[in-house]
Amino acid sequence: MARRDPKTSTTDLDLLRELCAAPSPTGFEGPVQTVVRRRLSATAETAGDPLGNVWADVVPDGAPHVLVTGHADQIGLIVTYVDDRGYVSFDAVGGVDRQLLPGRHLVIHGPKGPIDGVVGRKPTHVIPKDERGKAPELHEQWIDIGAGSRDEALGLVAIGDPITFQADFLALAGGRYASPAFDDRAGVYVALRALEHYAATPAAARLTALSTVHEETTFMGAKAAALRFRPDVAMVIDADFASDDPGVDPKKLGGEVKLGGGPIIHRGAASNRRLVELALEVAAAERIPHQVKAVPGATQTDAEELMASVQTATLSFSLPVRYMHSALEVMDPEDAEAGALLAAALTRRLAQDWTPERFVPGG
Numbered sequence: 134m135a136r137r138d139p140k141t142s143t144t145d146l147d148l149l150r151e152l153c154a155a156p157s158p159t160g161f162e163g164p165v166q167t168v169v170r171r172r173l174s175a176t177a178e179t180a181g182d183p184l185g186n187v188w189a190d191v192v193p194d195g196a197p198h199v200l201v202t203g204h205a206d207q208i209g210l211i212v213t214y215v216d217d218r219g220y221v222s223f224d225a226v227g228g229v230d231r232q233l234l235p236g237r238h239l240v241i242h243g244p245k246g247p248i249d250g251v252v253g254r255k256p257t258h259v260i261p262k263d264e265r266g267k268a269p270e271l272h273e274q275w276i277d278i279g280a281g282s283r284d285e286a287l288g289l290v291a292i293g294d295p296i297t298f299q300a301d302f303l304a305l306a307g308g309r310y311a312s313p314a315f316d317d318r319a320g321v322y323v324a325l326r327a328l329e330h331y332a333a334t335p336a337a338a339r340l341t342a343l344s345t346v347h348e349e350t351t352f353m354g355a356k357a358a359a360l361r362f363r364p365d366v367a368m369v370i371d372a373d374f375a376s377d378d379p380g381v382d383p384k385k386l387g388g389e390v391k392l393g394g395g396p397i398i399h400r401g402a403a404s405n406r407r408l409v410e411l412a413l414e415v416a417a418a419e420r421i422p423h424q425v426k427a428v429p430g431a432t433q434t435d436a437e438e439l440m441a442s443v444q445t446a447t448l449s450f451s452l453p454v455r456y457m458h459s460a461l462e463v464m465d466p467e468d469a470e471a472g473a474l475l476a477a478a479l480t481r482r483l484a485q486d487w488t489p490e491r492f493v494p495g496g
């Protein structure tokens with residue numbers, strides 16, 4: 134895919150930046166869902182559930198019913214304990230690599246506002262030789278917020294407060310960006326932009342854009358959405374491991390996928406076979422850049438939950454991201470915009486000659 138051309142690109146970088154700036158680890162998705170609601174309400178009526186899912190429909194009476202989803206939550210940490218001297222202990226929310234934490238700037242989202250802190254680490258000089266290069270267990274690490282006592286610390290942070298990496302959004306060379314939240318704000322971006330593209334030239338299908346919660350821990354948002362919507366077709370968009378950095382071997386990572394190559398269509402158990410064929414056909418016809426990756430088993434995304442909603446043909450497609458679940462993930466926003474264009478075009482295509490049997494093997 135060509136590098137971003139500001140004259141022709143339809144990528145809404147401000148939207149992606151705004152989504153990434155809203156700190157929202159699992160269970161605390163309020164900030165990002167506020168951004169999602171505000172954005173969706175410009176196109177359609179929004180709705181939500183007590184779990185925290187947020188969605189909006191275009192052509193609400195239409196058929197088939199197509200759902201496009203990304204997950205709002207990100208990995209993070211949570212305050213578990215504050216000691217007599219004001220040091221803060223924490224546990225992980227989702228898949229956090231403890232080796233990435235020592236020395237890091239973290240933000241605790243306290244009752245009165247964000248509190249900056251640093252993950253403490255013994256100077257290398259005083260670490261015994263056999264312990265050097267190894268990260269302490271999570272319970273052996275601590276956040277130093279500068280407080281001098283438990284009371285002072287508890288005036289700023291509370292047990293159960295969420296913690297995130299600092300919400301940077303860095304412009305790198307070549308139109309690439311770095312943020313700790315691309316998994317999966319990039320997928321939420323796809324859902325929101327797909328609804329906007331579809332609303333601009335709607336067809337007979339009902340399209341619901343959904344921003345789910347709790348993906349990084351229990352997939353509970355998708356489970357609730359599967360029960361609620363039972364859509365005819367679901368497109369589940371998540372971040373996927375890019376294979377184009379020096380630390381990665383495409384043969385070990387399940388295939389070759391590159392930043393700037395467009396959305397990654399999953400072939401295998403993650404996706405309905407005929408839906409994959411249709412997605413490839415639409416992407417080719419619309420000249421939307423795309424990549425294909427083999428998925429031999431579970432996607433470890435919301436896709437499996439939506440598949441279980443009895444009557445749903447599911448397409449798992451994803452966006453290439455380097456350094457997943459780190460303090461700075463790297464991606465090309467053009468891939469997300471291409472994903473949105475693909476989701477909207479596929480929805481229009483699904484509206485032509487719709488029959489549910491189309492995606493039933495042998496049907």
Ligand SMILES: [Zn+2]
Pocket residue numbers: 204316317348371372
């Ligand atoms: Zn994800």
